[in-house]
Amino acid sequence: MTEQEGLKITILKDTDEGSMGYESRKLLSDADFKFRFKNRVDFTNVSKTPLRIRLLRNAIVAEDLLADRSDLAILGLDMIQEANPGLIPLMPLGFAQCGLYLGVRNDIPYSSPQDLAGLRVATSYLVQTQKFFDKYGVKPIIVYRPGGEESFVNVEEGNAEACVVISESGTSFDANKITARELLLESEAYLVASPYLGQKRGSERFVQEFLTRITSVIRGRFYTGIVMNTPQRTLNDVVKLLPSAESPTIAKLEEAGWSAVSSLIPKTAFWDLVFKLQQTGVRDIYEQAIKKVVPNIDDPTILSMMGKIYRS
Numbered sequence: 001m002t003e004q005e006g007l008k009i010t011i012l013k014d015t016d017e018g019s020m021g022y023e024s025r026k027l028l029s030d031a032d033f034k035f036r037f038k039n040r041v042d043f044t045n046v047s048k049t050p051l052r053i054r055l056l057r058n059a060i061v062a063e064d065l066l067a068d069r070s071d072l073a074i075l076g077l078d079m080i081q082e083a084n085p086g087l088i089p090l091m092p093l094g095f096a097q098c099g100l101y102l103g104v105r106n107d108i109p110y111s112s113p114q115d116l117a118g119l120r121v122a123t124s125y126l127v128q129t130q131k132f133f134d135k136y137g138v139k140p141i142i143v144y145r146p147g148g149e150e151s152f153v154n155v156e157e158g159n160a161e162a163c164v165v166i167s168e169s170g171t172s173f174d175a176n177k178i179t180a181r182e183l184l185l186e187s188e189a190y191l192v193a194s195p196y197l198g199q200k201r202g203s204e205r206f207v208q209e210f211l212t213r214i215t216s217v218i219r220g221r222f223y224t225g226i227v228m229n230t231p232q233r234t235l236n237d238v239v240k241l242l243p244s245a246e247s248p249t250i251a252k253l254e255e256a257g258w259s260a261v262s263s264l265i266p267k268t269a270f271w272d273l274v275f276k277l278q279q280t281g282v283r284d285i286y287e288q289a290i291k292k293v294v295p296n297i298d299d300p301t302i303l304s305m306m307g308k309i310y311r312s
Contacts, residue, residue, distance in 0.1 A: 006050040007206055010064055010073040013042070013055045020096040020189050021055070024074040027093065028053065030220075030291070031213040050206055059124075059146070062087060065194040072197070072210075078166050078187040082127050088193040090211070090305045094218060096189040098168040100125060102132070102182035105153055108161045110181055116140045120160035122149045125184075129164040132184050150176040198310045211305050216292040224270060225288030227262040234280040235259055241276055243269060264293065 011028075012021035028035070034047035042055040056064055062083035064070045078100050080087050104110045108119070113136040122145040123129045129142055140162070145152050149163035154176040164184065167173065173180055191214060197203065230238045235250070238261060242248050248263035261282075265273060274285055295302050 006045075006052050007072065007203060007210065008052045008054060008070045010054045010056050010061050010070040012058050012061065012074070014058075020058075020074070020076065023093075023095040023189065027074070027095075027214065027217060030217045033213070051210065065192065068194060068196040071194050071200070071203070073192050073194075074189055075192050076166070076187050077190050078125065078128075078185055080190055080192055081185060082125055086195050088195060088197075088308050090191045090193055090308065091215070091218070091301070093189040093191060093214075094221060096187075098166055098187050099183050100128060100164065100166050100185040100187060101173075101180040102162060102164050102184060103150065103153065103167075103173050103178040104162045104181045106177045106179055110179075112136075113138050113182065116162055119162065121162045121164060122152045122160040123164035124149065125164050125166075128184055132164070132182070150178055153178055193309050204306070204310060207309065208302065208306055211302055212295055212299075215299075215301060216294045219293035219295070220291050222266060223264045223290050223293050224267045225262060225290050226265050226270065226273065226285065227260065227288055228277060228282045228285040229253065230259050230261045231281045232257045232259060234282075235261070237280050238277060238282060241273065241280070243273075262288070264290065 011024035012019070014021035015025070016022060033049065033051060035044045035053055037044050037055070043052060045052050054070060058076075058079065061070075061073050061075050062079050065073055066083065066086050074093065076096060076098070077089065077092075078098075080089050102113070102121075104116070109115060113133060116133075117138050117140060119140050120143050121129060121140045122143045124144065124146045126142065126144060133140055143160055145163070149165040150172045151157065153160045153163045163178065166187065167180070197207070228238075239248060242261075242263045243265055246264075248261050251260045252258075253260055270287065277285060
């Protein structure tokens with residue numbers, strides 16, 4: 001693939017705030033890819049890059065990748081596993097977390113998957129449902145239902161005794177008098193590659209740039225900066241407390257016996273670390289917002305993703 005031919009990435013159509021499609025657009029925008037979709041048009045070029053973005057419905061994104069109509073996509077792990085084998089999961093993106101659950105009607109006695117032998121299980125996840133019951137040596141009647149599985153299983157409807165369905169909060173189970181009994185998969189949004197991308201030589205340079213830009217945003221969301229004034233006598237203790245992947249930056253202050261220390265830390269560690277640092281005599285701590293953490297040129301995450309795509 002030449003740079004003139006470009007790189008195609010597919011994301012979901014949904015644009016409601018917090019949805020996978022919305023968060024996918026935001027991720028690309030935060031990585032400084034400039035694009036705008038015109039009304040009723042489901043594709044667009046990205047300004048000053050060989051990147052083209054397409055919008056598709058969730059159910060056909062995996063099919064699109066396997067048919068070599070897209071090179072990359074942002075898709076839920078549940079859909080990636082359902083399309084297995086073939087697709088190449090590259091990295092989790094930290095949004096659209098949900099679970100693939102086995103839900104059983106409240107009027108059906110349940111203690112284990114064996115209780116569903118010979119009963120009807122509605123799902124659109126045929127591959128993972130079959131795999132789950134095969135693991136337990138159980139043979140239910142698997143009924144394909146492309147959406148709305150919970151209402152199909154509803155006690156009043158009585159079309160099936162159980163369902164395997166993706167759920168974020170479980171509220172649809174409660175509304176339909178169903179109880180989640182088993183978690184088959186914890187899912188979230190993933191960056192995934194087509195199995196054909198690695199055959200398109202000439203794409204490597206821009207693919208690596210794309211992965212680097214996306215990874216820098218994901219890491220920026222995970223990390224924050226911490227800056228503090230540290231007494232020289234406890235500097236070594238402070239450095240030991242910092243969970244930085246690289247050495248912190250240390251600069252001597254004009255006031256004798258003090259240094260300014262700055263470091264990247266996980267956002268979730270900030271407050272616990274603040275109180276520990278204060279015990280060492282550190283003063284004037286402040287948080288420094290981080291937008292991007294750019295991977296080094298030899299970053300193992302980037303090299304690993306490139307290796308998955310361009311298998312020799």
